[in-house]
Amino acid sequence: MKQLTTIRIYFEYGQKANDTSFWKKMTSSDFSTEIIKRAKALNLEQVLSFNVTKGYFNKGKVHWGISETLNFRHPHVVEIIDTEEQIFNFLKQEQKLLEKSTVFIVKNEVLMHQYPFIF
Numbered sequence: 001m002k003q004l005t006t007i008r009i010y011f012e013y014g015q016k017a018n019d020t021s022f023w024k025k026m027t028s029s030d031f032s033t034e035i036i037k038r039a040k041a042l043n044l045e046q047v048l049s050f051n052v053t054k055g056y057f058n059k060g061k062v063h064w065g066i067s068e069t070l071n072f073r074h075p076h077v078v079e080i081i082d083t084e085e086q087i088f089n090f091l092k093q094e095q096k097l098l099e100k101s102t103v104f105i106v107k108n109e110v111l112m113h114q115y116p117f118i119f
Contacts, residue, residue: 003109004045005084007091009035010057010102013074017097035078038097042090045082052076057102081108 015031032049039047053065055075063074080087084107091103 003084003107004081005087006079006081006106006108007087008104008106009078009080009098010104011076011078011100012057013076015076015100032076032078034097035080035094038094039080039090042086042093044080044086044090046080048079050077050079 011031013030017031017034036047036049051065052075054062056062057075065074080090082090087105091098
């Protein structure tokens with residue numbers, strides 16, 4: 001069985017990368033793209049950016065993703081899957097980037113990694 005670890009990074013849609021220069025902050029792409037680029041640079045197994053249709057953080061106001069432009073406080077999620085060692089290496093390296101985000105770590109055990117499943 002392959003042991004994998006998942007991290008889910010929760011942040012507001014308008015969040016910017018903290019560890020970049022002023023000009024890069026002004027011209028850079030969104031925060032989820034920055035996370036994905038850095039995870040890819042470390043060759044992590046899998047990274048997904050989820051489009052949240054509605055939700056809220058910290059018992060706050062519900063944000064509805066029904067308009068063409070999202071509110072800067074709209075919830076967003078990026079999920080990264082790899083070995084525990086690789087995940088903690090990523091978290092250590094990107095500690096400054098993720099300091100205003102909420103990170104959940106989930107241990108997984110992959111029972112099967114193939115479809116159709118043969119029992």
